[in-house]
Amino acid sequence: MQAQAFAPRLIAWQALNGRHDLPWQVNDPYRVWLSEIMLQQTQVSSVLEYYPRFVTRFPDVQQLAAAPQEEVLALWSGLGYYSRARNLHRAARMVVDAFGGRFPETREALETLPGVGRSTAAAIAAFAFNARETILDGNVKRVLTRVFGVEGWPGERNVEKALWTLAESLLPEDAASMPAYTQALMDLGATCCTRVRPACTRCPFAADCVAHQQARTAELPAARPKKVQPTRYATLLLACHGGRVLLERRPPAGVWGGLMSLPELPAGELSEAWLAQLGTGEVLPAWPEFVHVFTHFKLVITPQPVEVDALAPRAADDTRQWLTPEAAIEAGVPTPVRRLLEALSSGTLSVSHQIST
DNA sequence: AAGCCGGGGAG
DNA sequence: CTCCCAGGCTT
Structure with missing residues (x-):
């Protein structure tokens, strides 16, 4: 699998088979940021129930920043990981107070916002500002470990570092395709390269995928090592x-x-x-x-x-x-x-x- | 590096 | 029941 062939093939697949009508697929850093926070460790189907209510009540970052924290937490109630909501509120105030009401446009600057790590910052930068930054979430880790046959548990430091390097090497040349490419990575992992029973017959990389060619999709990515029992x-x-x-x-x-x-x-x-x-x-x-x-x-x-x-x-x-x-x-x-x-x-x-x- | 956060879906 | 999900923060 040639690195430069990866992005064009993935983008072509996404144009025909990807998701194009998710409510946060807009060119608005506030809505992209909000959706990315909600989607951390949370499935799309769950976020679809919360995101519309949230943007209706808080249409922009200024109104979110001005709201009392209790109201933010109330709208978050049921989504889990409530530190996300507290960080969301803090970050909104930081955008208003420290960035003049406009989201920073680089991955590095976005990472200074509480609750925004490297992958979330890359997603916001790519979707909202066409930045050539790669995400590396659970979907991407699964796709990359399978297609390129990356061994080892992705939670391990060395494996994760190798995956970041690999993911960066696969970015498309033209920044304008970053939103489609980033969405394509997510869509392939969520709808095709699924954790169990991946739909390899519909996968654009089946012919090159190490896991598929070796019949090891059930073994990649490697599972978290079991804890030693007391x-x-x-x-x-x-x-x-x-x-x-x-x-x-x-x-x-x-x-x-x-x-x-x-x-x-x-x-x-x-x-x-x-x-x-x-x-x-x-x-x-x-x-x-x-x-x-x-x-x-x-x-x-x-x-x-x-x-x-x-x-x-x-x-x-x-x-x-x-x-x-x-x-x-x-x-x-x-x-x-x-x-x-x-x-x-x-x-x-x-x-x-x-x-x- | 490991634990924690949380509700939900799939198997 | 287990394992994982559009991860990040704390220790």
Whole structure:
């Protein structure tokens, strides 16, 4: 893909397939700025409900600057990211007070307005002033990583820097086409090069797109690395006597809430209090620990078998029961507990580390 | 560099 | 439920 071929092909595509009737597609820096702020991390369909009301109430930057902040926030209510509204109001006052009521025309100067970062400033400069500045939003990152096969998560500093450089190298030569080109970048990402199931058959770059040619549109852009889950540790007690094992109903809230389970010793140690409850017996060697993964943490479980000399008295309610492993499984237990009970009933003396879910 | 902001849509 | 969206600001 030649860099100089990118913009003309994209603009030609946009002329026939792009969006041309969005209400903020006007040559007015105030309305462009307002729409760009509203569209930050917010989908077009949502902004379409708010933007008309806002420009009706505040037709120009002077009237916005003169309004009380509460009224601005009220019109923003429901859009989310309310610091955008506060910054919007501050920026309007800055335009009036510091720039004489006229928006600055360069990307660099626009970036001094609160709430206007590099990409938003570039969008305003390109749409309103034909500046040869590139945007780099989520749509553009997706298009560029796919077409040019850029590896790595775009949130990573080096990857993002490379994308800015790449995006700048693709700008059209003639400044007059900057509005159409910028809109085309957004439109391609929003309507064709979508996050899932992109419409590559309708894409002007399909023949050159690295992701499409390698059938890797699902892998590019690379997803955010998953956060390392916090680790918790627990000992699950396998108290056995006469072919039965002690089960305990867990508290209603929290992990495995309300389910029957093996008694859990939080500290990872076999406590004296627990042994006393069970009377006398023999503590057997612990089984190998294994990991159970939850959505928000991982639990390292140490199964601790104990052969007790007699069955402790059954509690009045059903919070504690001595059951055969088979009956316990039947009662409904969490998956890792079921695996342990299965190992117990099959007479296995140790559990493989491969137990996990 | 990572966390935060927020409501909503898609899968 | 997760992940992301026309990102920017703070720590």
